[in-house]
Amino acid sequence: MILLKNGKNSKNEYMSLLIKGSKIDKIFRQKEEVDYIKDGIQVIELNGKLILPGIIDPHTHMRDPGFTMKEDFIAGSRACAKGGITTFIDMPNTNPPTVTHESLLQKKILAKQKSIVNYGFHFGGSRSGNVNEIKKVVKNKLASSVKIFLNVSTGDMLVEDNEILNNIFENSELVLVHAENEMIDKAAELAKKYKKKLYVCHISSKNEMERVIKYKKDSINNGYKIYAEVTPHHLFMNESNMVESEKSKKLLRMKPELKTRVDNEYLWNALINGYIDAIGTDHAPHLLEEKEKSTVFGIPGVETSLALMIDAYNKNKISINLIEKLMSTNIAKIFKLKNKGILEVGFDADITVVDTDYKWTVKNEHIESKCGWSPFENYELKGKNYMTIVNGSIVYIDGKFDMTVKGDDINEQRL
Secondary structure: OEEEEEEEOOOOOEEEEEEEOOEEEEEEOOHHHHOOOOOOOEEEEOOOOEEEEOEEEEEEOOOOOOOOOOOOHHHHHHHHHHHOEEEEEEOOOOOOOOOOHHHHHHHHHHHHHHOOOEEEEEEEOOOOOOHHHHHHHHHOOOOOEEEEEOOOOOOOOEOOOHHHHHHHHHOOOEEEEEOOOHHHHHHHHHHHHHOOEEEEOOOOOHHHHHHHHHHHHHHOOOOOEEEEEEOHHHHHOOHHHHOOOHHHHHHOOOOOOOOOHHHHHHHHHHHHOOOOOEEOOOEOOOOHHHHHHOOOOOEOOOOOHHHHHHHHHHOOOOOHHHHHHHHHHHHHHHOOOOOOOOOOOOOEOOEEEEEEEEEEEOOHHHOOOOOOOOOOOOOEEEEEEEEEEEOOEEEEEOOEEOOOOOOOEHHHHOO
16 A cells, blocks of 8 residues: 655645555545554655646557667656656557557557556558458457558558548547648548547647637537647747757657747647647657658657646646646546546556656656657756656656556556
8 A cells, every 4th residue: 555645636735645456545635634654554755746647648659569679668668657657558550560450469468568557559540451450459449549640651551542541430439640731621521421539649730720620619519529639849849949950950850740839829729728638749769860860750758748748837838737637637538548537536546746846957868768869858847757656556756667567458448
Protein backbone atom coordinates (compact mmCIF):
# COMPACT_ATOMS: atom_id res chain seq x y z
CA MET A 1 0.00 0.00 0.00
CA ILE A 2 1.15 3.51 -0.83
CA LEU A 3 -0.06 6.75 0.72
CA LEU A 4 0.46 9.87 -1.38
CA LYS A 5 0.21 12.46 1.35
CA ASN A 6 -0.54 16.18 1.23
CA GLY A 7 -0.89 16.81 -2.48
CA LYS A 8 -3.29 18.96 -4.48
CA ASN A 9 -5.65 18.10 -7.32
CA SER A 10 -6.23 20.00 -10.57
CA LYS A 11 -8.63 22.38 -8.82
CA ASN A 12 -5.96 23.29 -6.26
CA GLU A 13 -7.81 21.42 -3.52
CA TYR A 14 -6.16 19.33 -0.84
CA MET A 15 -5.81 15.65 -1.75
CA SER A 16 -4.13 12.55 -0.34
CA LEU A 17 -4.50 9.14 -1.99
CA LEU A 18 -4.23 5.64 -0.59
CA ILE A 19 -3.24 3.05 -3.20
CA LYS A 20 -3.95 -0.61 -2.56
CA GLY A 21 -2.74 -3.07 -5.15
CA SER A 22 -3.42 -1.61 -8.57
CA LYS A 23 -6.35 0.59 -7.51
CA ILE A 24 -7.08 3.86 -5.73
CA ASP A 25 -8.44 2.65 -2.38
CA LYS A 26 -9.22 5.90 -0.56
CA ILE A 27 -9.18 9.63 -1.23
CA PHE A 28 -8.70 12.06 1.64
CA ARG A 29 -10.00 15.62 1.22
CA GLN A 30 -8.90 16.96 4.62
CA LYS A 31 -5.36 17.07 5.97
CA GLU A 32 -6.33 15.88 9.43
CA GLU A 33 -7.72 12.63 7.99
CA VAL A 34 -4.27 11.34 7.05
CA ASP A 35 -2.11 12.38 9.98
CA TYR A 36 -1.19 8.80 10.79
CA ILE A 37 1.20 6.11 9.60
CA LYS A 38 0.33 2.43 9.67
CA ASP A 39 2.73 -0.47 9.41
CA GLY A 40 2.98 -1.77 5.85
CA ILE A 41 2.10 1.52 4.23
CA GLN A 42 4.71 3.39 2.18
CA VAL A 43 4.12 7.07 2.90
CA ILE A 44 5.28 9.62 0.31
CA GLU A 45 5.10 13.23 1.44
CA LEU A 46 4.16 15.42 -1.53
CA ASN A 47 4.32 18.83 0.13
CA GLY A 48 1.61 20.30 -2.06
CA LYS A 49 2.69 18.76 -5.36
CA LEU A 50 0.04 18.34 -8.06
CA ILE A 51 -1.65 14.94 -8.37
CA LEU A 52 -3.07 14.09 -11.80
CA PRO A 53 -4.64 10.99 -13.29
CA GLY A 54 -1.90 9.33 -15.34
CA ILE A 55 -1.14 11.16 -18.57
CA ILE A 56 -2.24 9.23 -21.67
CA ASP A 57 -0.47 9.83 -24.99
CA PRO A 58 -2.76 8.66 -27.81
CA HIS A 59 -0.22 9.23 -30.59
CA THR A 60 3.25 7.68 -30.51
CA HIS A 61 5.63 5.96 -32.92
CA MET A 62 7.80 3.73 -30.73
CA ARG A 63 9.52 2.26 -33.83
CA ASP A 64 9.19 -1.28 -32.50
CA PRO A 65 9.44 -3.57 -34.43
CA GLY A 66 11.60 -2.71 -37.42
CA PHE A 67 13.28 0.56 -36.52
CA THR A 68 14.60 -0.15 -33.05
CA MET A 69 17.86 1.72 -33.63
CA LYS A 70 15.73 4.90 -33.29
CA GLU A 71 13.47 3.80 -30.42
CA ASP A 72 11.94 0.69 -28.87
CA PHE A 73 9.41 -0.15 -26.20
CA ILE A 74 12.10 -0.17 -23.49
CA ALA A 75 13.55 3.29 -24.13
CA GLY A 76 10.24 4.73 -25.29
CA SER A 77 8.40 3.61 -22.16
CA ARG A 78 11.20 4.99 -19.97
CA ALA A 79 10.84 8.30 -21.77
CA CYS A 80 7.10 8.16 -21.14
CA ALA A 81 7.57 7.43 -17.45
CA LYS A 82 10.04 10.27 -17.07
CA GLY A 83 7.60 12.66 -18.73
CA GLY A 84 4.62 11.54 -16.61
CA ILE A 85 2.91 9.38 -19.23
CA THR A 86 1.39 6.20 -17.79
CA THR A 87 -0.15 4.96 -21.05
CA PHE A 88 0.84 5.36 -24.69
CA ILE A 89 -1.03 4.22 -27.80
CA ASP A 90 1.26 3.32 -30.68
CA MET A 91 0.78 3.90 -34.39
CA PRO A 92 0.82 1.11 -37.00
CA ASN A 93 3.56 2.26 -39.40
CA THR A 94 6.27 -0.05 -38.10
CA ASN A 95 8.05 -2.84 -39.98
CA PRO A 96 6.12 -4.97 -40.55
CA PRO A 97 3.20 -2.54 -40.50
CA THR A 98 0.39 -3.34 -38.09
CA VAL A 99 -2.16 -4.17 -40.78
CA THR A 100 -2.74 -7.85 -40.03
CA HIS A 101 -4.11 -9.63 -37.00
CA GLU A 102 -0.83 -11.56 -36.70
CA SER A 103 1.39 -8.45 -36.83
CA LEU A 104 -0.71 -6.87 -34.08
CA LEU A 105 -0.34 -9.93 -31.85
CA GLN A 106 3.43 -9.92 -32.37
CA LYS A 107 3.61 -6.25 -31.44
CA LYS A 108 1.64 -6.94 -28.26
CA ILE A 109 4.17 -9.60 -27.25
CA LEU A 110 7.07 -7.18 -27.70
CA ALA A 111 5.41 -4.45 -25.65
CA LYS A 112 4.46 -6.89 -22.87
CA GLN A 113 8.11 -7.92 -22.55
CA LYS A 114 9.57 -4.42 -22.68
CA SER A 115 7.25 -1.61 -21.59
CA ILE A 116 7.27 -0.23 -18.04
CA VAL A 117 4.08 1.79 -18.69
CA ASN A 118 0.70 0.76 -20.07
CA TYR A 119 0.36 0.53 -23.84
CA GLY A 120 -2.16 0.12 -26.62
CA PHE A 121 -2.18 0.03 -30.40
CA HIS A 122 -3.87 1.62 -33.36
CA PHE A 123 -4.48 -0.85 -36.20
CA GLY A 124 -3.64 0.27 -39.73
CA GLY A 125 -5.71 0.46 -42.85
CA SER A 126 -3.82 -0.69 -45.93
CA ARG A 127 -3.93 0.57 -49.51
CA SER A 128 -4.08 -3.03 -50.67
CA GLY A 129 -7.32 -3.53 -48.72
CA ASN A 130 -7.32 -5.37 -45.39
CA VAL A 131 -10.96 -5.06 -44.35
CA ASN A 132 -11.17 -8.70 -43.22
CA GLU A 133 -8.26 -8.09 -40.83
CA ILE A 134 -9.96 -4.91 -39.59
CA LYS A 135 -13.19 -6.81 -38.93
CA LYS A 136 -11.31 -9.41 -36.89
CA VAL A 137 -9.47 -6.80 -34.80
CA VAL A 138 -12.55 -4.61 -34.24
CA LYS A 139 -14.75 -7.58 -33.31
CA ASN A 140 -12.27 -8.71 -30.65
CA LYS A 141 -11.48 -5.16 -29.47
CA LEU A 142 -7.76 -5.74 -29.90
CA ALA A 143 -6.87 -2.19 -30.95
CA SER A 144 -7.85 1.32 -29.92
CA SER A 145 -8.82 2.43 -33.41
CA VAL A 146 -8.18 2.00 -37.11
CA LYS A 147 -5.65 4.52 -38.42
CA ILE A 148 -5.52 5.63 -42.03
CA PHE A 149 -3.11 7.97 -43.76
CA LEU A 150 -4.75 10.21 -46.34
CA ASN A 151 -1.83 12.52 -47.10
CA VAL A 152 1.48 10.78 -46.56
CA SER A 153 2.94 7.61 -45.09
CA THR A 154 5.57 4.96 -45.53
CA GLY A 155 5.17 1.67 -47.33
CA ASP A 156 1.65 0.43 -47.99
CA MET A 157 -0.24 2.72 -45.64
CA LEU A 158 -1.25 5.70 -47.80
CA VAL A 159 -4.86 4.88 -48.68
CA GLU A 160 -6.23 6.64 -51.77
CA ASP A 161 -8.72 4.16 -53.24
CA ASN A 162 -12.28 5.32 -52.50
CA GLU A 163 -13.73 1.82 -52.31
CA ILE A 164 -11.14 0.78 -49.75
CA LEU A 165 -11.74 3.96 -47.75
CA ASN A 166 -15.47 3.31 -47.70
CA ASN A 167 -14.88 -0.26 -46.54
CA ILE A 168 -12.60 0.89 -43.73
CA PHE A 169 -15.09 3.45 -42.40
CA GLU A 170 -18.03 1.09 -42.72
CA ASN A 171 -16.29 -1.61 -40.68
CA SER A 172 -14.57 0.49 -38.02
CA GLU A 173 -15.89 2.06 -34.82
CA LEU A 174 -13.32 4.83 -34.41
CA VAL A 175 -11.12 5.98 -37.29
CA LEU A 176 -7.96 8.01 -36.79
CA VAL A 177 -6.71 9.99 -39.75
CA HIS A 178 -3.58 11.76 -40.84
CA ALA A 179 -5.55 14.23 -42.92
CA GLU A 180 -4.34 17.68 -43.90
CA ASN A 181 -6.40 20.51 -45.44
CA GLU A 182 -9.04 19.23 -47.90
CA MET A 183 -8.45 15.63 -46.84
CA ILE A 184 -10.10 16.54 -43.53
CA ASP A 185 -13.28 17.18 -45.53
CA LYS A 186 -12.99 13.79 -47.22
CA ALA A 187 -12.56 11.97 -43.90
CA ALA A 188 -15.37 13.89 -42.21
CA GLU A 189 -17.79 13.20 -45.05
CA LEU A 190 -17.03 9.47 -44.77
CA ALA A 191 -17.60 9.61 -41.01
CA LYS A 192 -20.90 11.38 -41.66
CA LYS A 193 -21.92 8.86 -44.30
CA TYR A 194 -21.35 5.86 -42.04
CA LYS A 195 -22.26 7.56 -38.72
CA LYS A 196 -18.83 6.85 -37.24
CA LYS A 197 -16.38 8.46 -34.83
CA LEU A 198 -13.49 10.30 -36.45
CA TYR A 199 -10.30 11.46 -34.71
CA VAL A 200 -8.22 14.00 -36.64
CA CYS A 201 -4.57 13.74 -35.65
CA HIS A 202 -2.02 16.55 -35.22
CA ILE A 203 -4.03 19.53 -36.50
CA SER A 204 -1.40 22.09 -37.44
CA SER A 205 -3.06 25.18 -38.89
CA LYS A 206 -5.92 27.64 -38.73
CA ASN A 207 -7.24 26.30 -42.02
CA GLU A 208 -7.38 22.74 -40.73
CA MET A 209 -8.87 23.72 -37.39
CA GLU A 210 -11.60 25.77 -39.08
CA ARG A 211 -12.57 22.72 -41.14
CA VAL A 212 -12.73 20.53 -38.04
CA ILE A 213 -14.81 23.08 -36.13
CA LYS A 214 -17.27 23.21 -39.04
CA TYR A 215 -17.72 19.44 -38.90
CA LYS A 216 -17.90 19.39 -35.12
CA LYS A 217 -20.88 21.72 -35.34
CA ASP A 218 -22.43 19.72 -38.18
CA SER A 219 -21.99 16.41 -36.34
CA ILE A 220 -24.22 17.41 -33.42
CA ASN A 221 -27.42 16.59 -35.31
CA ASN A 222 -26.11 14.15 -37.91
CA GLY A 223 -25.16 11.02 -35.99
CA TYR A 224 -21.38 11.11 -36.20
CA LYS A 225 -18.60 12.40 -33.96
CA ILE A 226 -15.36 14.21 -34.65
CA TYR A 227 -12.44 14.65 -32.26
CA ALA A 228 -9.53 17.04 -32.64
CA GLU A 229 -5.94 16.42 -31.57
CA VAL A 230 -3.09 18.92 -31.42
CA THR A 231 0.59 18.37 -30.65
CA PRO A 232 2.82 20.44 -28.37
CA HIS A 233 5.14 21.29 -31.26
CA HIS A 234 2.28 22.81 -33.24
CA LEU A 235 1.31 24.85 -30.18
CA PHE A 236 4.77 26.02 -29.13
CA MET A 237 6.75 26.12 -32.39
CA ASN A 238 6.38 27.68 -35.82
CA GLU A 239 8.37 28.37 -38.99
CA SER A 240 10.45 31.02 -37.26
CA ASN A 241 12.05 28.33 -35.08
CA MET A 242 13.30 26.53 -38.18
CA VAL A 243 15.41 29.44 -39.38
CA GLU A 244 17.20 29.97 -36.08
CA SER A 245 20.12 27.84 -37.32
CA GLU A 246 21.17 25.44 -40.06
CA LYS A 247 20.69 22.65 -37.53
CA SER A 248 17.12 23.71 -36.80
CA LYS A 249 16.26 23.59 -40.50
CA LYS A 250 17.09 19.90 -40.48
CA LEU A 251 15.82 18.90 -37.06
CA LEU A 252 12.44 20.65 -37.03
CA ARG A 253 10.88 18.68 -39.86
CA MET A 254 7.76 16.62 -39.28
CA LYS A 255 4.42 15.87 -40.93
CA PRO A 256 2.42 18.06 -40.82
CA GLU A 257 5.12 20.75 -40.98
CA LEU A 258 5.37 23.70 -38.62
CA LYS A 259 3.19 26.62 -39.64
CA THR A 260 3.04 30.31 -38.65
CA ARG A 261 2.65 32.22 -35.41
CA VAL A 262 -0.92 33.03 -36.52
CA ASP A 263 -1.63 29.30 -36.68
CA ASN A 264 -0.18 28.83 -33.17
CA GLU A 265 -2.50 31.50 -31.82
CA TYR A 266 -5.55 30.08 -33.57
CA LEU A 267 -4.86 26.60 -32.19
CA TRP A 268 -4.45 27.99 -28.68
CA ASN A 269 -7.76 29.84 -28.98
CA ALA A 270 -9.46 26.68 -30.24
CA LEU A 271 -7.98 24.76 -27.33
CA ILE A 272 -9.18 27.26 -24.72
CA ASN A 273 -12.61 27.44 -26.34
CA GLY A 274 -13.15 23.68 -26.17
CA TYR A 275 -12.74 22.67 -29.82
CA ILE A 276 -9.65 20.55 -29.19
CA ASP A 277 -10.23 17.25 -27.42
CA ALA A 278 -6.77 15.81 -26.91
CA ILE A 279 -3.07 16.51 -26.85
CA GLY A 280 -0.95 13.81 -28.49
CA THR A 281 2.78 14.10 -29.00
CA ASP A 282 3.22 12.34 -32.36
CA HIS A 283 6.44 11.11 -30.75
CA ALA A 284 8.38 10.02 -33.85
CA PRO A 285 12.10 9.83 -33.04
CA HIS A 286 14.98 9.64 -35.50
CA LEU A 287 18.66 9.61 -34.58
CA LEU A 288 20.49 12.94 -34.79
CA GLU A 289 22.81 11.67 -37.49
CA GLU A 290 19.81 10.71 -39.61
CA LYS A 291 18.21 14.13 -39.22
CA GLU A 292 21.47 15.95 -40.00
CA LYS A 293 22.33 13.77 -42.98
CA SER A 294 19.05 13.88 -44.91
CA THR A 295 15.44 15.03 -44.69
CA VAL A 296 13.51 12.66 -42.44
CA PHE A 297 10.24 13.68 -40.86
CA GLY A 298 9.46 13.30 -37.18
CA ILE A 299 10.57 14.52 -33.75
CA PRO A 300 10.50 13.06 -30.22
CA GLY A 301 8.01 14.43 -27.70
CA VAL A 302 6.89 12.23 -24.82
CA GLU A 303 9.43 13.55 -22.28
CA THR A 304 8.48 17.19 -22.66
CA SER A 305 4.75 17.29 -23.47
CA LEU A 306 3.42 17.57 -19.92
CA ALA A 307 6.21 19.92 -18.81
CA LEU A 308 5.48 22.28 -21.71
CA MET A 309 1.81 22.41 -20.77
CA ILE A 310 2.59 22.97 -17.07
CA ASP A 311 4.95 25.77 -18.09
CA ALA A 312 2.08 27.25 -20.12
CA TYR A 313 -0.07 27.05 -16.97
CA ASN A 314 2.60 28.94 -15.06
CA LYS A 315 2.43 31.60 -17.78
CA ASN A 316 -1.38 31.82 -17.38
CA LYS A 317 -2.12 30.36 -20.82
CA ILE A 318 -4.13 27.33 -19.64
CA SER A 319 -5.65 25.90 -16.45
CA ILE A 320 -4.48 22.70 -14.78
CA ASN A 321 -8.04 21.42 -15.02
CA LEU A 322 -7.98 21.75 -18.82
CA ILE A 323 -4.56 20.11 -19.02
CA GLU A 324 -6.00 17.16 -17.08
CA LYS A 325 -8.89 16.86 -19.53
CA LEU A 326 -6.79 17.18 -22.69
CA MET A 327 -4.01 14.84 -21.57
CA SER A 328 -5.93 12.22 -19.60
CA THR A 329 -9.69 12.36 -18.95
CA ASN A 330 -10.85 13.06 -22.51
CA ILE A 331 -8.47 10.52 -24.01
CA ALA A 332 -9.68 7.78 -21.67
CA LYS A 333 -13.25 8.53 -22.76
CA ILE A 334 -12.49 8.70 -26.48
CA PHE A 335 -10.66 5.37 -26.51
CA LYS A 336 -12.92 3.73 -23.89
CA LEU A 337 -10.12 3.05 -21.43
CA LYS A 338 -11.93 1.52 -18.49
CA ASN A 339 -11.06 2.91 -15.02
CA LYS A 340 -8.54 5.42 -16.35
CA GLY A 341 -8.37 9.18 -16.72
CA ILE A 342 -10.00 10.11 -13.39
CA LEU A 343 -8.85 10.15 -9.77
CA GLU A 344 -11.65 8.20 -8.10
CA VAL A 345 -11.89 5.30 -5.65
CA GLY A 346 -11.86 2.01 -7.56
CA PHE A 347 -10.12 3.49 -10.59
CA ASP A 348 -6.70 2.28 -11.72
CA ALA A 349 -3.81 3.75 -9.76
CA ASP A 350 -2.25 5.31 -12.87
CA ILE A 351 -1.06 8.55 -11.35
CA THR A 352 1.26 11.41 -12.28
CA VAL A 353 2.68 13.72 -9.63
CA VAL A 354 4.03 17.08 -10.81
CA ASP A 355 6.19 19.70 -9.15
CA THR A 356 4.65 22.79 -10.74
CA ASP A 357 7.34 25.08 -9.27
CA TYR A 358 10.41 23.16 -10.41
CA LYS A 359 12.57 25.16 -12.83
CA TRP A 360 14.75 23.28 -15.30
CA THR A 361 16.30 23.43 -18.75
CA VAL A 362 15.76 20.76 -21.40
CA LYS A 363 19.12 19.18 -22.32
CA ASN A 364 19.82 16.50 -24.89
CA GLU A 365 22.18 14.62 -22.57
CA HIS A 366 19.28 13.94 -20.20
CA ILE A 367 16.89 12.55 -22.83
CA GLU A 368 15.80 8.94 -22.22
CA SER A 369 14.61 8.28 -25.77
CA LYS A 370 17.05 6.29 -27.90
CA CYS A 371 17.24 9.20 -30.33
CA GLY A 372 19.08 11.21 -27.67
CA TRP A 373 17.77 14.68 -28.49
CA SER A 374 14.80 16.99 -28.07
CA PRO A 375 13.47 19.72 -30.38
CA PHE A 376 12.95 21.75 -27.20
CA GLU A 377 16.60 21.67 -26.12
CA ASN A 378 17.56 24.72 -24.05
CA TYR A 379 13.93 25.60 -23.33
CA GLU A 380 13.70 26.89 -19.78
CA LEU A 381 10.57 25.43 -18.21
CA LYS A 382 8.77 25.78 -14.90
CA GLY A 383 7.09 22.51 -13.94
CA LYS A 384 8.32 18.93 -14.19
CA ASN A 385 7.04 15.44 -13.57
CA TYR A 386 8.14 14.13 -10.18
CA MET A 387 6.57 10.68 -9.98
CA THR A 388 4.85 8.20 -12.29
CA ILE A 389 2.73 5.38 -10.87
CA VAL A 390 1.50 2.60 -13.19
CA ASN A 391 -1.08 0.09 -11.95
CA GLY A 392 -0.22 0.98 -8.36
CA SER A 393 3.56 0.61 -8.76
CA ILE A 394 6.04 3.47 -8.78
CA VAL A 395 7.95 3.21 -12.07
CA TYR A 396 9.66 6.61 -11.82
CA ILE A 397 10.35 8.96 -8.94
CA ASP A 398 12.66 11.97 -8.84
CA GLY A 399 15.00 10.76 -11.58
CA LYS A 400 15.00 7.05 -10.70
CA PHE A 401 13.32 4.18 -12.58
CA ASP A 402 12.02 0.77 -11.54
CA MET A 403 12.52 -1.43 -14.60
CA THR A 404 11.01 -4.49 -12.90
CA VAL A 405 7.50 -3.07 -13.31
CA LYS A 406 5.69 -3.99 -16.52
CA GLY A 407 2.70 -2.23 -18.03
CA ASP A 408 -0.56 -3.77 -19.26
CA ASP A 409 -2.22 -3.87 -22.67
CA ILE A 410 -5.09 -1.38 -22.40
CA ASN A 411 -6.95 -2.97 -25.29
CA GLU A 412 -6.98 -6.33 -23.55
CA GLN A 413 -8.12 -4.61 -20.34
CA ARG A 414 -11.26 -3.51 -22.21
CA LEU A 415 -12.42 -7.08 -22.84
